[in-house]
Amino acid sequence: MDVKVNKKLGLKERYALMTRGLGWDTTYQPMDKVFPYDKFEGIKIHDWDKWEDPFRMTMDAYWKYQAEKERKLYAIIDAFAQNNGHLGVTDARYINTLKLFLTGISPLEYMAHRGFAHVGRQMRGVGPRVACLMQSLDEIRHAQTQIHSMSNYNKYYNGFHDPMHMIERVWYLSVPRSFFDDAYTAGPFEFMIAIGFSFEYVLTNLLFVPFISGAAYNGDMGAMTFGFSAQSDEARHMTLGLECIKFMLEQDPDNLPIVQRWIDKWTWRGTRVLTLVGMMMDYMLPKRVMSWKEAWEIYFEQNGGALFNDLARYGITVPKCAAQAALDKEHVSHQAWATFYQYGAAADFHTWMPSSSEMDWLSEKYPNTFDKYYRPRFEYFAEQHKAGNRFYNLTLPMLCQTCQIPMLFTEPADPTKICYRESDYKGEKYHFCSDGCKEIFDHEPEKYIQAWLPVHQIHQGNCFDPGVDPAAPGFNPLAAVLDHYHINQGRDNMEFEGSEDQRNFAAWRTMAAKN
Ligand code: FE
Numbered sequence: 396m397d398v399k400v401n402k403k404l405g406l407k408e409r410y411a412l413m414t415r416g417l418g419w420d421t422t423y424q425p426m427d428k429v430f431p432y433d434k435f436e437g438i439k440i441h442d443w444d445k446w447e448d449p450f451r452m453t454m455d456a457y458w459k460y461q462a463e464k465e466r467k468l469y470a471i472i473d474a475f476a477q478n479n480g481h482l483g484v485t486d487a488r489y490i491n492t493l494k495l496f497l498t499g500i501s502p503l504e505y506m507a508h509r510g511f512a513h514v515g516r517q518m519r520g521v522g523p524r525v526a527c528l529m530q531s532l533d534e535i536r537h538a539q540t541q542i543h544s545m546s547n548y549n550k551y552y553n554g555f556h557d558p559m560h561m562i563e564r565v566w567y568l569s570v571p572r573s574f575f576d577d578a579y580t581a582g583p584f585e586f587m588i589a590i591g592f593s594f595e596y597v598l599t600n601l602l603f604v605p606f607i608s609g610a611a612y613n614g615d616m617g618a619m620t621f622g623f624s625a626q627s628d629e630a631r632h633m634t635l636g637l638e639c640i641k642f643m644l645e646q647d648p649d650n651l652p653i654v655q656r657w658i659d660k661w662t663w664r665g666t667r668v669l670t671l672v673g674m675m676m677d678y679m680l681p682k683r684v685m686s687w688k689e690a691w692e693i694y695f696e697q698n699g700g701a702l703f704n705d706l707a708r709y710g711i712t713v714p715k716c717a718a719q720a721a722l723d724k725e726h727v728s729h730q731a732w733a734t735f736y737q738y739g740a741a742a743d744f745h746t747w748m749p750s751s752s753e754m755d756w757l758s759e760k761y762p763n764t765f766d767k768y769y770r771p772r773f774e775y776f777a778e779q780h781k782a783g784n785r786f787y788n789l790t791l792p793m794l795c796q797t798c799q800i801p802m803l804f805t806e807p808a809d810p811t812k813i814c815y816r817e818s819d820y821k822g823e824k825y826h827f828c829s830d831g832c833k834e835i836f837d838h839e840p841e842k843y844i845q846a847w848l849p850v851h852q853i854h855q856g857n858c859f860d861p862g863v864d865p866a867a868p869g870f871n872p873l874a875a876v877l878d879h880y881h882i883n884q885g886r887d888n889m890e891f892e893g894s895e896d897q898r899n900f901a902a903w904r905t906m907a908a909k910n
Pocket residue numbers: 504507533534537625
C-alpha cells in the first residue's frame with residue numbers, strides 16, 4: 396500500500412502517519428482473538444497510544460542508517476581478512492574467546508531475532524510493534540555480521556565449524572540457550588523484560604563494551620567492528636526495554652508486582668549467564684582491559700544503580716539478588732575457569748592455566764580472594780601439568796535446574812563451600828545453585844521441570860548418535876557424546892599447550908616475518 400506523505404507535514408505528524416497511521420482495529424474478528432497473548436500474563440494496558448517512541452524512527456530512515464553501518468563494517472572485515480589480520484592478535488589463546496562467542500552468543504542473536512518477530516506480532520499497540528520489528532531486524536543483522544566476521548577464523552582454526560549444531564546440544568551452551576528458551580516461551584511482556592531489560596541492559600552492555608574493548612586491545616579488528624556495530628543498535632534496544640517497563644508501570648498500578656518479579660528473575664538469570672563473560676575477560680584475553688569485578692562495578696553497580704534510581708519513582712526496588720552478585724563478583728570468573736579447565740576435554744575450545752605474571756595480575760585485581768582461594772589451586776593444576784599429569788575431570792557434574800550451570804558456585808557467605816539448594820516437587824527432587832535460581836523454579840515449577848539438562852540427557856542415553864550401541868564392548872561414553880556434539884577430539888578440545896591451533900599460529904606468524 397502506498398502512503399502519500401505531504402512534504403509540508405511537520406516531523407511529528409509525518410512520523411505518526413508512517414507508524415501509528417499504519418495500524419487499525421480489526422472488524423471481521425474481535426481484537427482479543429487476533430491478539431490472544433498480550434493479556435494472559437495479567438498486565439493491564441488501557442491506552443496503547445501512550446507508548447512513547449523515543450527514537451521516532453521510520454522504516455525508511457532505519458534502512459538508510461543500517462545500510463551505512465553495514466558498508467563500513469564489511470569494508471573493515473574484508474580488509475582484516477585480506478591482510479591476514481588473525482595473525483596480528485596477541486596470541487592464539489585469544490582466538491578461544493571467539494569460539495565461545497560464536498557458539499554461545501551469536502546463536503542467541505538469532506533467537507532474539509525470532510523472539511522479537513513473534514512478540515511484535517502479539518502486541519496490539521502499534522508503537523511497540525514497530526519497535527519490535529526494528530529490533531528483530533537488528534538481531535538477525537547481529538547474528539549475520541558475527542558469523543561473517545568469525546568465518547575467517549574458521550579457515551585457519553579449530554572449533555568454529557558448527558555453532559548452530561552445538562547450541563542445541565553442548566553442555567555449557569545450554570546455559571545461554573536455556574536463558575533464551577525461557578524468555579521466548581514466556582508471554583510477550585515478560586519477553587520484553589527478559590531481553591529488552593536483562594539481556595540488553597545487564598548482559599550485552601558488559602559484553603559489547605568492556606569485552607569488545609578487550610578484543611580491540613588484543614588486535615582483533617574483526618570482532619571490534621562487529622561488536623561496536625551491534626552496540627550502536629543497543630542504545631535503541633535498551634531504550635525499548637526501559638520504555639516497555641515504564642509503559643507497563645504507568646498504565647496500571649496492578650502491573651507493579653508482576654513487573655518487579657520479572658525484573659528480579661531476569662536480573663538473576665542475566666547475572667548467572669554473565670559468569671561466562673567474566674571468565675572470558677579475566678582468563679581468556681591475553682591482554683586485559685579491566686577485570687571482571689571492575690566491569691561489574693562500572694556497568695552493573697554504577698550504571699544499573701542509576702537505572703534503578705530512575706525506576707524508584709514507580710515503586711520498583713533494586714532486585715534482592717544484587718546483594719549476592721556484589722559478593723559473587725570476587726569469585727565467579729575464577730570458579731568458572733577452574734571448572735572449564737577441568738572439563739576441557741568436553742569443550743569446543745582450549746583451556747590453560749594462567750602464566751605467573753597473569754596470576755600476579757589476578758592477585759592485584761582480586762586482593763580479597765585470588766591468593767587466598769584460587770592461586771593455590773591453579774598453581775597445583777599447573778605443577779601437575781608440568782609433571783605430565785594434565786588433569787581432566789571425566790565425571791558428569793550436577794546441574795542447576797534453572798540456570799543449568801554445573802554446581803560450581805560457593806555459598807555467598809562461605810567461599811569454601813559449594814552452594815546447594817533443593818526443592819521437592821511432585822515426588823521429585825530438583826537442585827539449584829543459589830537462592831535466586833530456587834525462587835525462580837518455585838514460582839513456576841511446571842515450566843522448569845521440563846528443562847533439557849545436558850547431564851541428565853547424557854545419562855538417559857539421548858546424546859549418542861543414531862546407531863551407536865552403548866552396550867557394545869569397549870564403549871566409550873565420552874567419545875560418543877563428543878561425536879554427537881560434533882567436537883573433533885584432539886583438535887577442538889583439551890589443553891591449549893601443544894594444540895594444533897597453537898602450533899599453526901606460531902608457524903604462520905614466523906612465515907609472515909621471514910623469507
Ligand atoms: Fe543483538
